[in-house]
Amino acid sequence: MNMNQNPSGNQQTIQNPKPPYEPQVKGPEMNDRDRLNDVLAMEKYLTDSFNTAAREASHAALHNDVMTVLTETHQCQYSLFECMFRKGHYKLEAEEQTKLSQAWQQFSGYSSQFPYPNATLQ
Numbered sequence: 001m002n003m004n005q006n007p008s009g010n011q012q013t014i015q016n017p018k019p020p021y022e023p024q025v026k027g028p029e030m031n032d033r034d035r036l037n038d039v040l041a042m043e044k045y046l047t048d049s050f051n052t053a054a055r056e057a058s059h060a061a062l063h064n065d066v067m068t069v070l071t072e073t074h075q076c077q078y079s080l081f082e083c084m085f086r087k088g089h090y091k092l093e094a095e096e097q098t099k100l101s102q103a104w105q106q107f108s109g110y111s112s113q114f115p116y117p118n119a120t121l122q
Contacts, residue, residue: 015091033089036080043077 022031030038050070057063084090 012094013091014094016086016088018088033084033087036084036087036089040077040080040084043073043080046073047077 019032022033047070050066050073054063054066054070057066081090085092
């Protein structure tokens with residue numbers, strides 16, 4: 001895994017190397033990345049659709065079944081993302097610790113607004 005500084009600033013890019021067999025210039029044929037990206041897009045669409053179905057299910061058994069499939073679909077989507085990240089098809093931007101701490105401070109105060117007294121941010 002590589003951590004490189006972006007030319008535009010201080011943020012670091014976290015990315016695995018791309019496979020050596022992947023062409024530098026993309027042609028019209030589908031490669032492994034295209035196939036994985038297509039399946040990942042489908043899984044994202046399915047999770048959105050199953051989220052809607054779970055919210056609107058009017059029968060308890062149906063709701064439970066949809067929730068089971070929804071969970072499996074989310075797990076599949078995450079596994080595909082992890083696979084693509086390992087293969088170097090996704091990169092992440094590392095954030096500075098000070099910005100993370102500032103966001104934590106800002107939003108941790110919101111826990112007093114939660115409707116349940118024991119609910120906290122972890």
